[in-house]
Amino acid sequence: MRYIILSSIVTLIVLGSIMCTTTQPASKASIIELPGGKAFAGAAACQSCHQDIYKDTRHTAHFLTSSLPDAEHIKGSFVFGKNKFVYNEDMEVVMSRMANKFYQTGYVNGMPTQKEAFGVVIGSGRMGQTYLYWSGNHLFQLPISYFTPIHDWANSPGYSINYIRFNRPVPASCIECHGTYAEAQILPDNSTVYNKQKILYGVDCERCHGPGAAHVAYHAAHPADTVPQYIVNTARLDRQLRLDACALCHSGIRNMIQPAFSYQVGQHLNEYSTENPSNGQLDVHGNQYGLLTASKCFKQSQMDCSSCHNVHKDEAKNPRLFSDRCMNCHARKDTCTFRPENGLVLANNCIDCHMPAMASAKITFKMDQHKEAIPDLVRTHRVAIYPEETKAFVDKLH
Numbered sequence: 001m002r003y004i005i006l007s008s009i010v011t012l013i014v015l016g017s018i019m020c021t022t023t024q025p026a027s028k029a030s031i032i033e034l035p036g037g038k039a040f041a042g043a044a045a046c047q048s049c050h051q052d053i054y055k056d057t058r059h060t061a062h063f064l065t066s067s068l069p070d071a072e073h074i075k076g077s078f079v080f081g082k083n084k085f086v087y088n089e090d091m092e093v094v095m096s097r098m099a100n101k102f103y104q105t106g107y108v109n110g111m112p113t114q115k116e117a118f119g120v121v122i123g124s125g126r127m128g129q130t131y132l133y134w135s136g137n138h139l140f141q142l143p144i145s146y147f148t149p150i151h152d153w154a155n156s157p158g159y160s161i162n163y164i165r166f167n168r169p170v171p172a173s174c175i176e177c178h179g180t181y182a183e184a185q186i187l188p189d190n191s192t193v194y195n196k197q198k199i200l201y202g203v204d205c206e207r208c209h210g211p212g213a214a215h216v217a218y219h220a221a222h223p224a225d226t227v228p229q230y231i232v233n234t235a236r237l238d239r240q241l242r243l244d245a246c247a248l249c250h251s252g253i254r255n256m257i258q259p260a261f262s263y264q265v266g267q268h269l270n271e272y273s274t275e276n277p278s279n280g281q282l283d284v285h286g287n288q289y290g291l292l293t294a295s296k297c298f299k300q301s302q303m304d305c306s307s308c309h310n311v312h313k314d315e316a317k318n319p320r321l322f323s324d325r326c327m328n329c330h331a332r333k334d335t336c337t338f339r340p341e342n343g344l345v346l347a348n349n350c351i352d353c354h355m356p357a358m359a360s361a362k363i364t365f366k367m368d369q370h371k372e373a374i375p376d377l378v379r380t381h382r383v384a385i386y387p388e389e390t391k392a393f394v395d396k397l398h
């Protein structure tokens, strides 16, 4: 709701500045100003001049990766009978809804112990969602998450099944990877406070292109000028900087050198945070960068993430489309030396054999004390030859 209100305010401001055609200072089009003079315009301000990209990106996992809580964004069910997570005979959490507010309430021996409202939704729900609640200007994680493979509520990742946990604080790094911007401050007691009015949810345009208020103001004032000003297009940067723009969030949890949100596209990521040595084992969760750079494809070409991904579009689960991108480099018919017996068309799906989905060692959801933890499946980015997965893939086709 706030997003829509902000959107219309920004649209009005932009329309206003177009109609006046006088040079507006950048701040007129901004919704959040940063120290040092740069400012965010908000994605709604990009719509008038970049309509198609704007429309397409509204459906991406990036855009949907964080939001305010509402019935559309929360994937779990609030219907009686489906709205509980039971730890054991004595302990449960109930999810409830009152008008447009959503709650999690812990019960021990039938008595409510703590009740908190959903404040922020994290995760598009491709794999799952976790939820945060506000306590003053602090954010904490709610005890119960949603796990998409079972379409049900689940204990939050890494949480014990023996008690109902409401006390895990949420650091700004969490929103740094799952949002566009949050004004946050670390207090002397090491806790993080947020300015609720200055959060841009979703990984949106200005996360990848940098704060764009000056760009919006300039082009609104100079409609005939087609040379882009005051904005970063990563395609124009050198290869490592292009990769850094994605590695910020896709190289696992990093060791922070500078506070969250210091890094902007076009800068060297290593000056802001470094790869965590524990990512060295190349776990398949969240470290697409590390896995990709270990591939022969990557080492022997100028490949970057855009060789296969158009991040403006939701292209998930389309093996044919990704296989076409492989063939931009592997066009020769005999590139693949595997010779299937049963007339399998290799070109329809290069990826299930060469980038198979594998179980993450890091993210598991525990359903309840009686069941095994279920691992998350993620697609490895070490492009290589996988004899076992090839066999499994071929067997499945018989």
Ligand code: HEC
Residues within 6 Å of the ligand: 041, 042, 043, 045, 046, 047, 048, 049, 050, 205, 206, 209, 212, 213, 215, 216, 219, 220, 221, 225, 226, 227, 228, 229, 231, 232, 233, 236
């Ligand atoms: C008033 C019109 C206008 C608005 C509003 C606008 N842009 Fe642009 N943008 C342009 C023009 C003109 C160009 C140059 C021609 C082109 O690439 O389409 C451009 C180019 C770009 C480029 C490519 C730059 C390059 O070097 O290739 C990016 C990225 C971009 N805009 C992002 C944004 C973002 C993000 C927003 C919202 C914060 C936005 N634009 C809002 C007019 C606008």
Ligand code: HEC
Residues within 6 Å of the ligand: 060, 061, 062, 064, 065, 066, 122, 123, 124, 125, 126, 127, 176, 177, 178, 179, 203, 207, 208, 245, 246, 247, 248, 249, 250, 305, 306, 309, 311, 314, 315, 316
């Ligand atoms: C600010 C952090 C951030 C940046 C920068 C970022 N991503 Fe992501 N990306 C995410 C998060 C978080 C998800 C998971 C979204 C979800 O499902 O909730 C994601 C998901 C994805 C997905 C899966 C989408 C799907 O529908 O299957 C792809 C592909 C992807 N990112 C590629 C990229 C590429 C390429 C870049 C660089 C151009 C990039 N990302 C930059 C945070 C980021």
Ligand code: HEC
Residues within 6 Å of the ligand: 122, 123, 124, 125, 126, 127, 128, 129, 130, 170, 171, 173, 174, 175, 177, 178, 248, 249, 250, 251, 252, 253, 254, 284, 285, 286, 287, 378
């Ligand atoms: C370094 C960046 C980074 C940090 C920090 C981070 N995440 Fe993520 N998160 C990601 C990326 C990238 C994905 C998508 C992973 C993939 O598809 O491999 C993801 C996936 C998720 C998902 C699954 C989303 C979906 O639907 O696919 C949830 C839920 C999630 N993160 C919650 C959190 C929470 C809560 C925090 C903070 C406590 C957090 N993450 C911190 C980058 C990050």
Ligand code: HEC
Residues within 6 Å of the ligand: 043, 046, 050, 053, 054, 055, 057, 062, 203, 204, 205, 206, 207, 208, 209, 233, 234, 235, 306, 311, 312
């Ligand atoms: C996850 C990161 C990401 C997000 C979010 C994103 N872009 Fe981009 N954008 C890119 C990358 C990467 C390129 C360069 C693609 C390439 O290498 O060809 C690009 C290129 C562009 C260009 C240059 C022309 C073109 O079509 O390639 C424009 C204009 C643009 N983006 C506008 C936008 C606008 C407007 C939004 C939001 C509505 C947006 N982008 C959201 C990563 C992103």
Ligand code: HEC
Residues within 6 Å of the ligand: 296, 297, 298, 300, 301, 302, 303, 304, 307, 308, 322, 323, 325, 326, 327, 328, 329, 330, 350, 351, 354, 355, 383, 384, 385
């Ligand atoms: C930017 C160009 C490029 C793209 C895109 C690309 N590759 Fe490659 N790939 C190469 C190069 C260069 C090599 C090394 C020389 C060779 O073996 O042909 C290679 C090697 C390979 C190998 C041999 C790996 C090994 O360890 O022996 C496989 C398998 C492979 N690629 C599969 C794929 C698949 C599948 C895709 C799409 C998901 C893909 N490639 C996309 C350039 C690319």
Ligand code: HEC
Residues within 6 Å of the ligand: 323, 326, 327, 330, 335, 336, 337, 338, 339, 340, 344, 345, 346, 347, 348, 349, 350, 351, 352, 353, 354, 385, 386, 387, 390, 393, 394
């Ligand atoms: C059914 C599984 C399967 C599919 C589908 C498949 N491959 Fe392969 N590919 C293999 C296996 C297994 C090998 C190992 C070599 C062998 O068995 O001869 C291989 C080998 C390769 C190699 C290395 C060749 C060399 O010189 O060492 C490349 C490159 C390659 N594949 C690319 C592709 C591309 C591109 C596609 C999609 C057009 C594709 N593969 C589809 C299973 C597959």
Ligand code: HEC
Residues within 6 Å of the ligand: 243, 246, 247, 250, 288, 289, 292, 297, 303, 304, 305, 306, 307, 308, 309, 315, 316, 317, 318, 319, 322, 325, 351, 355, 377, 378, 379, 380, 381, 383
């Ligand atoms: C050689 C092609 C290729 C390159 C290069 C590549 N990807 Fe991917 N990526 C894929 C394919 C194929 C998928 C699976 C898409 C699907 O099935 O929905 C995928 C999926 C993803 C996902 C979703 C993970 C999951 O398990 O669902 C993320 C996140 C992602 N890529 C990020 C990146 C980032 C960041 C880079 C650059 C460091 C990158 N990719 C480079 C081919 C590639």
